[in-house]
Amino acid sequence: MYSRRVLLASLIACTSLACLSTKAIAANAYPSQPITLVVPFQPGGGTDAVARSFAKAAEKHFPKGMIVLNKSGAGGAVGWKYVLNQKPDGYTLAIVTGEFVTLPLLNLFDRSYKDFTPLVQLNADPTTLVVHNDSAYKTVEDFLAAARQNPDGMNVGTPGTGAVYDVALSAFEVKSGTKVTHVPYPGSGPSLLALLGKQVDAVATSPAEAAEYVRSGKMRLLVVMDDERVPEFKDVPTAKEKGIDVSYGTWRGVAGPKNMPAEAVTMLKQAFEKVAQDPELIKSIRQQNLGYVYADGEAFEQKMKLETEGYSKVLKELDIK
Numbered sequence: 001m002y003s004r005r006v007l008l009a010s011l012i013a014c015t016s017l018a019c020l021s022t023k024a025i026a027a028n029a030y031p032s033q034p035i036t037l038v039v040p041f042q043p044g045g046g047t048d049a050v051a052r053s054f055a056k057a058a059e060k061h062f063p064k065g066m067i068v069l070n071k072s073g074a075g076g077a078v079g080w081k082y083v084l085n086q087k088p089d090g091y092t093l094a095i096v097t098g099e100f101v102t103l104p105l106l107n108l109f110d111r112s113y114k115d116f117t118p119l120v121q122l123n124a125d126p127t128t129l130v131v132h133n134d135s136a137y138k139t140v141e142d143f144l145a146a147a148r149q150n151p152d153g154m155n156v157g158t159p160g161t162g163a164v165y166d167v168a169l170s171a172f173e174v175k176s177g178t179k180v181t182h183v184p185y186p187g188s189g190p191s192l193l194a195l196l197g198k199q200v201d202a203v204a205t206s207p208a209e210a211a212e213y214v215r216s217g218k219m220r221l222l223v224v225m226d227d228e229r230v231p232e233f234k235d236v237p238t239a240k241e242k243g244i245d246v247s248y249g250t251w252r253g254v255a256g257p258k259n260m261p262a263e264a265v266t267m268l269k270q271a272f273e274k275v276a277q278d279p280e281l282i283k284s285i286r287q288q289n290l291g292y293v294y295a296d297g298e299a300f301e302q303k304m305k306l307e308t309e310g311y312s313k314v315l316k317e318l319d320i321k
Contacts, residue, residue, distance in 0.1 A: 040079025044189025
């Protein structure tokens with residue numbers, strides 16, 4: 001009788017251990033397939049550059065790999081909606097940008113950061129105004145004089161209606177007493193190509209995204225909308241130096257949809273913390289003249305909350321719609 005009881009207890013114990021082992025294996029299985037990182041803009045811009053640098057640096061932490069998928073349109077909303085329409089299993093994530101905040105406030109995106117799980121911030125860059133090197137506008141004063149002389153007559157490219165650079169341009173107009181025509185493109189890359197082809201008079205973008213063209217002598221920065229000058233372009237004045245009180249820029253990071261499995265969120269945050277602080281990633285971002293900034297998921301979400309409050313106030317004060 002004793003031996004039979006011992007045998008039964010042993011079988012039950014083994015079965016329980018097997019169940020626990022199976023659960024542990026299942027929990028540790030994520031990710032068991034490649035993770036798709038959706039970029040809501042076309043290739044060639046700063047957002048795409050950050051995404052590809054991040055995906056490459058993440059390879060050592062994600063053996064199955066990370067696939068970058070560009071889905072542009074509506075200032076980023078198309079790509080983010082695509083992510084929200086996928087199963088929230090942790091296998092489809094998004095690169096998020098400052099438009100995460102501005103688009104909902106302008107009623108151009110019917111979701112907000114609250115529908116996502118912020119995972120990590122990787123970058124921050126100011127706004128700049130860039131012209132073709134052949135342009136008659138050699139300084140920001142030249143540009144402003146022409147804009148005042150011919151209201152709405154100057155075409156300025158932006159990465160899309162409601163984009164941070166688009167909003168920054170609107171604020172720049174209000175504060176400088178000028179009026180230009182905004183020409184939206186599906187990202188900074190396409191807008192800069194339009195400027196290269198002289199299809200627009202100027203483009204509102206970031207110094208980093210225009211850097212290659214500036215260094216090759218094809219374009220020229222006129223002004224930076226930030227509190228301080230950009231280290232690489234120290235000869236370019238800030239808007240505030242010219243009496244125009246504007247300081248706007250974008251940021252980039254990674255987020256997933258709400259309701260992802262808790263174990264997936266934990267794993268992603270832990271892994272992304274290591275990826276974000278990888279020297280190779282930092283080097284890659286800075287080599288592309290993009291600003292490197294690290295913040296964990298909680299701090300990143302708090303930043304979105306504060307900027308939503310700040311932009312809401314600014315848009316109302318400047319009557320930007």
